[in-house]
Amino acid sequence: MEDDPLSLVLFSGTDDRLNAAAVLAAGAAALGRPVHIFLQYWALDAFRAHHVDMPHGFAPEAGPEGATKIAALNAAGAASWADTLRAAKEIGEVDIQACTLSMDLLGLEPEQLDPLVDGVEGVTAFYSTAGSGQILFI
């Protein structure tokens, strides 16, 4: 099990969904599983340089009450998703790739991405790395 790669496709760019994804990535990395993250659309937008530590709002289902609960959790010392991903990279094999199509969509060049992002790849390369391992879409 510890060698099974986990592939996460991140689509949403809100802080709650990115945090859920970062927790899954860090947990897998702590167990020694290679983690492969593919950034698409609004998730990629959140990984622009100087943007990862800024607020990105919450998913619509959070509502005002959910936003208040998340703020309380953060105030109680929960790590940000960017910090969780940085820690995950320290303890394990966590590779983060930007989707080339989404790079075009957003008009981004690789140097405009946060250092958390290791490179840019197409969907074929993504599937090749994912192999027969689990793929989650968030």
Add this chain to the structure above:
Amino acid sequence: MPAVDTSAPQTGAILLDAKGLKCPMPIVRTAQAMKNLASGQLLEVLATDPGAVADFAAWSRSTGNEIVTSSVEGGVYRFILRLK
């Protein structure tokens, strides 16, 4: 980041205070601390996350690192871990 205190005299273990950290950070900090230990060395982890017992058990099974002792007192979980 919680400080790693090297002065835990009772067990000879390195102490990692992960109290107050939310899932998955107790395990993540443990994995970070383990990177600086040699095989056979002990790490004492304190945590308050309610998922810690199940998480550390799963972590031990998956990584092969041993849980030497596990206890709870006053809402604080205490694990003595041995690096494989």
